[in-house]
Amino acid sequence: MILYPAIDLKDGQCVRLLRGEMDAATVFGDDPAAQAKSFVEAGCKWLHLVDLNGAFAGRPVNGAAVEAILAAVDVPVQLGGGIRDMATIEGWLTKGVSRVILGTVAVENPDLVREAAAAFPGHVAVGIDARNGRVATKGWAEETDVMVTDLARQFEDAGVAAIIYTDIDRDGAMQGPNVTATAALANAVQIPVIASGGVSSIDDLVALRDCGAALDGAISGRALYDGAIDLSEALRVVSA
Template identity: 85%
Template structure:
């Protein structure tokens, strides 16, 4: 199982939100590139980046910070937030991103996801963010009646590289991930599922890994708070 350290970007800074609320942002580092280097030096194999302003704006906002991270880090990175058309997808992949994450458009414009997955094999992931099993879009600001499993299954034949599943009520709350729901989703589809939201301890990571169904886990706040030691976590997952 791959551990993805998260760099969430708001106004050019590395922040963590509490349950997806932009007003409840804690700044952990004002130098995203330095943060990326620190994660790479600790041994991470991937980085998970989110343009939080972009998710609300519907277009990239923290591009300069993302580009600085790509220049500073020599591991693959995936990015979500505000990526809603082919031109933006292409531009980011041309700049060296390994994978783009499509969230809002996965609900609103499935044809775009399919087109992108076909055009860029292995480089398009679907981000599914949910409250109580229902998908939320536009930076988690809008709730839909779409069920998580239904949305995931609708992309089974599209060739997407992964599904990043976030339980919004767990995100940044340090209460542990929703292991049951994440494992159930992973078992319902053949697409690799990456868990996001609430990963706050080594025990959480081990529990996710031990389901035998989950391909990866994203952690942010726990790494910044020191509740999770990245080197130790990576070693434990390898062991």
Template identity: 80%
Template sequence: MILYPAIDLKDGQAVRLLRGEMSAATVFNDDPAAQARVFADAGAEWLHLVDLNGAFAGRPVNGAAVEAILAATDLPAQLGGGIRDMATIESWLAKGLTRVILGTVAVENPALVREAARAFPGQVAVGLDARGGKVATKGWAEETEEEVTDLARRFEDAGIAAIVYTDIDRDGAMGGPNVAATEALARSVSVPVIASGGVSSLGDLARLKETGVIAGAISGRALYDGALDLSEALALLAG
């Protein structure tokens, strides 16, 4: 199971939100590239990047910060937020991103997800963000009646690399991930599932790993707060 340290970008800074609320942002580092180097030096294998402003704007906003991160380390990185057309997907992958995460367009334009997955094998993931099992879009500002599992199953044959599943109510709350819902999703589809939201302790990671079906976990606030030591976490997952 891979641990993805998260760098959420708002106004060019590394922040964490509480349950997706932009007004509840805590700035952890005003130099995201330096934060990326900290994670790399601690042994991280991947980085998880989110353009928070972009998720609301529907287009890349924190591009300079993302490019600085890509220049600062050799780690593979995945990015979500504001990626809603093929030109943006092509541009980001050309700039060195390993994987793009498509969230809102997975609901609004599933054909684009399929087209992108065909064009860039192994480099397109789907981000499914949910409250109460229902998918939310546009920076979590709009809720749909779409069930997470139903939407995930529709992309099983599309060739996507992974599904990033976020329980919005757990995100940034330090209360632990929704292991049951994440495991249920992972067992219902053949696509690798990455858990996001609330991963805040070694115990959380151990429970996710013990399911045997969850491919990865994203953690942000706990790493910044010191509740989760990255080196210890990586050792646990490697063991």
């Protein structure tokens, strides 16, 4: 299982939100590239980036910060937030992003996900963010009637590299991930699933590792910045 440290970008800074609320942002640093470098130097093999402003704007906003991170590290990076057309997908992949994450468009324009996954095999992931089992879009600002598993199954044959599943009510709340829902999703589809939202302790990582489903990885943000999770111990646990 891979540990994906999260670098959430708002106004060029590293932040963490509480349950997706932009007004509840805690700033953890104003040098995202330095933060990315520190994660890599500690042994992380992937990075998870989110352009929070972009998720709301529907287009890339923190591009300069993302490019600075790409220039600073030599590990693969996955990026979500505001990626809603083929030009943006191709642009980020050309600049060195290893995997783009499509969230809102997976609901509103699933054909784009299929087209992108076919054009860029292994480089397109679907971000499924949910409250009470229902998918939310546009930076989590809008809730839909689409169920998580139903959306995931739509892309079973599309060649999607991964599904990143976030329980919004757990995100940034330091209350633990929704292990049951994450395992259920991973067991319902063949696509690799990455857990996100609420991963706040070593015990959470152990629970995900041993949940009865073969998860691809887990994303953690606030707990790494706060020191609630020791990064070296976390890397040892996920690789066990």
